[in-house]
Amino acid sequence: MARGAETHGMEAVNSLAITGYGCVTSLGKGADALYAGWKEGRRGIARIRKFDTTGMECRIGGEMPGRESGPGYLEHCGLPEDLHPDLIVATTKGFLGSGAEVEARSVTLDASLPARWLQAKIKAKSATTVSTACASGTAALALAWSRREKADVIVIAGIDLLSDFVFRGFAALRAMDPNPCRPFDETRAGMTAAEAAAVMVLESEDSAKRRGAKVLGRLLGGGLGCDATHPTAPDREGRGMATAIAGAMATSHSTFNDLGHVHAHGTGTVFNDAMELKALGDAGRKTPLTTVKGNVGHAFGASGLVEAIASLEAVRHGFLPPVAGLTRPLDNWPALVEGRPLENPRFLKISAGFGGFNAAVVMEGVRE
């Protein structure tokens, strides 16, 4: 997972160093596959093969390659060895892979199963499962930042599988576009359901130096906020998200002037995308906005971690890819229709979920 073996020279006292990451998405295995697909404008979204969608209005999704189990996909993320970390797992439905498992009252119904499996696998000292719906991945990052003074090494994993169970749920909510999603487009018509697994290793600067681990980025701050308005729809004014963003900005001592880009949640639903722009507000309008969801779909609890990895890769390569499917940006926002060079390593990652849960983090990548 980790690239290289040298310690990066910068000092940072309010942050956690990122020393490894990996993921599996509908664009393939590895962060390289994620970034290459994003940059080339490829979509991992296709007709669903895992389960029957006959008769359904939406029949597409973002499936991971192969037919592996949840643990199998996590192993492809490059699990760290011998670090004895504290573990945080972000998920909404754990390893749940089908409605049949629900009918069978299977053990896979337990959302804490990935954390228990991973804790044993990587010999983690502690394990916490974060489950704030589709904000889980970014909320796990915010939680890791909050625990920065108590832990040497924190491993965050994100996992959610695409199943007939969740697909039929989102179909019932009429939240899915029958065509690949178009985040932040004036004509957006819903999300594309997907699945992903992701792992990130974070540690204190001292720990990274001791191990001689190359620093791939830094987590600089995080914030959380709750809409407290509706079980499934976001607050139309984006107040919970604005609270989360304010928390991330304050803890990282950042303003929008310090950011090179925003990696939005960008599901492609009418209300989510409009909510995010409201929350970013006039101050956020000057910052380029993008998301990889148009390429990989929405992997629920894993999405925040996948998108943070995509942005770290964008900084590493010095080029910020655009939003796949976007041609006419909503509200004339500077959401990227075309990619552009990226010099500024600092970015804001935001995520939102059912129940009104919002999370935001400020991170920095390292240009290679």
Next chain:
Amino acid sequence: VNPSDLDRLDKRTREAVLAAAAALEKAGNPKRVFLWVATEVGSREADIAFWKSAKDEGGLLASPATFAATLPSALAGDVARILGLSGPAMVTVGPIEMTEIPVGDAEALLLLHDRPSGVEAVATDLSRGPTAAA
């Protein structure tokens, strides 16, 4: 708490809302509350109920409301919405100790332990230590 809000809730959620409201009241109704729900109950019952509605007819009869309830965070979302808790909010699955919870700059922490035996709420005024349990 608005009684009409309570009427629409299932027994467990109603119990959680009332316990949370009581704990906050004993803590002096602090303004900036960090809501943390640690659920050990999960969503098994909602999962089964939703799939019962969704498994046939290609999902045409699937219940959107029951689907939302299949998320482990559903209880926390309901508590936040009904009590108007718009500050930071976190949901974890499994038991958790108070000492594991980072609270940031909130005035108070409202911790809900959602267990099979019932919901326990503890509101902590962060300047004075634990003040109330319900």
